[in-house]
Amino acid sequence: MNLEIRRTILDIVHNGGASHIGSALSLVEILDTVFKNCNIEKIKKSNIDRDRVILSKGHGTSALYSTMFHHGLISSEKLKTYFKNGSVLGGHASHHVPFVEHSTGALGHGLPVGVGMAIGLRAKKFDSKVFVIVGDGELHEGSNWESIMFAGHEKLKNLIVLVDCNRLSQVGELEECCSIEPLESKFRSNNFEVFDVDGHDEMMIDKSIKKITETGLPRAILCRTTKGKGISFMECNNLWHYKSPQGEDYEKALSELN
Amino acid sequence: MRGDFFDKLHKEMKKNEKIFFLMGDTGYNLVEPLFEEFPDRTLNIGVAEQNLIGIAAGLCNLGYKPICYGISNFLIHRCLEQIRNDLCMHDYPVTLVGTSTGLDNGALWATHYVVDDIACVKPFPNMHIYSPSSVESINQIFDEVIKLPHPSYVRITKKSFKENIQTEQINHFVIKNENSKILIISHGRMTGNAVEASKISGKISVFAMDKIKPLDIEFVRILTKNYKKIIILEDNFNSGLFNSFAQIMIELHINDVKAYSISPKEDYGDNVGDTEYLDNQFGLTPQKICEFIEKIEK
Numbered sequence: 001m002n003l004e005i006r007r008t009i010l011d012i013v014h015n016g017g018a019s020h021i022g023s024a025l026s027l028v029e030i031l032d033t034v035f036k037n038c039n040i041e042k043i044k045k046s047n048i049d050r051d052r053v054i055l056s057k058g059h060g061t062s063a064l065y066s067t068m069f070h071h072g073l074i075s076s077e078k079l080k081t082y083f084k085n086g087s088v089l090g091g092h093a094s095h096h097v098p099f100v101e102h103s104t105g106a107l108g109h110g111l112p113v114g115v116g117m118a119i120g121l122r123a124k125k126f127d128s129k130v131f132v133i134v135g136d137g138e139l140h141e142g143s144n145w146e147s148i149m150f151a152g153h154e155k156l157k158n159l160i161v162l163v164d165c166n167r168l169s170q171v172g173e174l175e176e177c178c179s180i181e182p183l184e185s186k187f188r189s190n191n192f193e194v195f196d197v198d199g200h201d202e203m204m205i206d207k208s209i210k211k212i213t214e215t216g217l218p219r220a221i222l223c224r225t226t227k228g229k230g231i232s233f234m235e236c237n238n239l240w241h242y243k244s245p246q247g248e249d250y251e252k253a254l255s256e257l258n
Numbered sequence: 259m260r261g262d263f264f265d266k267l268h269k270e271m272k273k274n275e276k277i278f279f280l281m282g283d284t285g286y287n288l289v290e291p292l293f294e295e296f297p298d299r300t301l302n303i304g305v306a307e308q309n310l311i312g313i314a315a316g317l318c319n320l321g322y323k324p325i326c327y328g329i330s331n332f333l334i335h336r337c338l339e340q341i342r343n344d345l346c347m348h349d350y351p352v353t354l355v356g357t358s359t360g361l362d363n364g365a366l367w368a369t370h371y372v373v374d375d376i377a378c379v380k381p382f383p384n385m386h387i388y389s390p391s392s393v394e395s396i397n398q399i400f401d402e403v404i405k406l407p408h409p410s411y412v413r414i415t416k417k418s419f420k421e422n423i424q425t426e427q428i429n430h431f432v433i434k435n436e437n438s439k440i441l442i443i444s445h446g447r448m449t450g451n452a453v454e455a456s457k458i459s460g461k462i463s464v465f466a467m468d469k470i471k472p473l474d475i476e477f478v479r480i481l482t483k484n485y486k487k488i489i490i491l492e493d494n495f496n497s498g499l500f501n502s503f504a505q506i507m508i509e510l511h512i513n514d515v516k517a518y519s520i521s522p523k524e525d526y527g528d529n530v531g532d533t534e535y536l537d538n539q540f541g542l543t544p545q546k547i548c549e550f551i552e553k554i555e556k
Contacts, residue, residue, distance in 0.1 A: 048321065101319060102316075102319070102348070103343065105343075109312060109340065109343055112308065112309045112315075113313070113319075113344060115309070115316060116313035116314060116316020117316040117317075118316070120316060120317045120319065120322060123298050123322075124320060146304075146306035146309035147306075147313075150304065
């Protein structure tokens with residue numbers, strides 16, 4: 001478990017009086033592994049053949065910006081402005097932040113855009129990758145399935161979809177609201193290569209990204225995660241979808257991460 | 259008119275490698291030459307317009323200029339959030355080419371009327387809206403949007419109308435009758451109807467305002483100076499051009515001009531009919547336009 005990024009998330013969410021910390025904490029190992037698999041120098045230079053990362057569940061932006069900070073893509077001065085008046089670092093991912101490829105926040109947008117990027121990279125004959133991170137609740141949006149169907153049809157082998165399967169949406173458990181399972185067979189039947197891993201195990205996520213196969217298919221990595229991971233009283237507790245950690249809650253959370 | 263657009267597009271794609279043509283399974287017997295000649299820059303996304311718009315945004319990230327083709331009601335209404343967030347928020351240079359406008363689809367009925375599309379996309383920052391009146395206008399508009407570094411929507415009617423003169427500007431007089439005190443401002447298919455009405459009445463001028471957003475304020479200023487009775491004629495609810503024109507008149511404090519709207523009633527209706535039948539029902543035929551003119555002349 002990556003404590004360093006979690007401490008950064010807690011810090012900026014606390015200082016900004018922001019929300020969505022539970023959704024951010026389930027994403028940490030996914031985002032960190034994705035950026036470790038990107039050529040950061042090409043991203044910094046905005047090279048046309050760079051790898052691309054889209055956080056489609058845009059409300060996990062405190063995790064995105066914190067991870068980008070730890071990978072040298074956001075300065076500490078800028079990060080301190082998160083969720084504050086006049087900052088470009090808001091509660092949903094913004095393309096006004098350098099190196100953020102696409103603004104998200106309305107769910108079901110990142111995957112179609114990522115498919116477009118993958119098609120564009122293929123047309124220009126670049127071998128870079130497109131990583132799209134979606135939430136499991138987000139998969140209720142029909143637009144995702146339009147693009148999953150099309151990516152499979154087009155055999156976009158440069159597309160890697162990572163699903164943050166934390167099993168909770170805003171109100172309750174996905175299984176009670178509208179089940180999205182069985183995800184593995186749904187992706188597979190749409191011509192994806194599927195990996196089902198512990199979403200807090202960076203080595204497993206990394207192996208799934210790096211594994212060389214001959215299929216030439218797009219890849220879906222189902223990352224089984226815990227909402228609020230790393231802070232005991234936030235884990236699997238939807239109160240922390242919105243609540244901002246302040247006062248004693250903050251002190252307790254900080255002590256757990258230390 | 260669609261054929262003219264595709265002829266221009268074909269020529270442009272030969273010399274401009276940034277153009278990427280995407281369609282939502284629409285365009286049978288029009289698009290085939292593009293797919294044959296440019297297999298790497300053409301895609302049929304299928305009946306999935308939300309995906310179509312998202313893919314177009316993703317292609318812009320790679321430096322492409324996507325042209326998205328579909329039936330207007332699907333291309334606009336189905337994916338309004340994608341147009342807002344993925345195109346307009348990012349100010350991506352995607353051109354949405356919507357076929358069918360107004361009541362073109364006639365007896366196919368209300369799901370296929372395109373009468374509220376302009377008002378849907380008009381509030382979005384960066385969006386440019388065009389409604390070509392004629393074949394000549396299509397050429398002008400194509401040349402503008404292909405270079406435009408912003409999102410745009412071009413709504414193309416199924417009907418063809420030729421002015422038989424080379425237009426110098428997108429917005430222009432189609433008929434300038436020196437004796438006329440009444441001006442019809444129209445766009446898209448309605449300009450043909452306005453010209454027919456002018457032939458019958460002999461006392462009106464017709465101005466094609468084919469660029470609806472951004473509206474040319476200078477033209478509003480000039481036209482309202484020279485005409486004190488202006489009819490905005492459109493095959494769109496009056497939330498389209500009329501609404502924009504009235505807004506500019508208020509902003510310019512123009513209070514000595516009477517502006518009238520001839521447009522379909524804001525209702526989807528419950529009976530079907532061909533385009534002519536519907537035009538008649540909503541007062542859009544040349545004859546009905548003349549009757550309206552007689553009323554406001556008094």
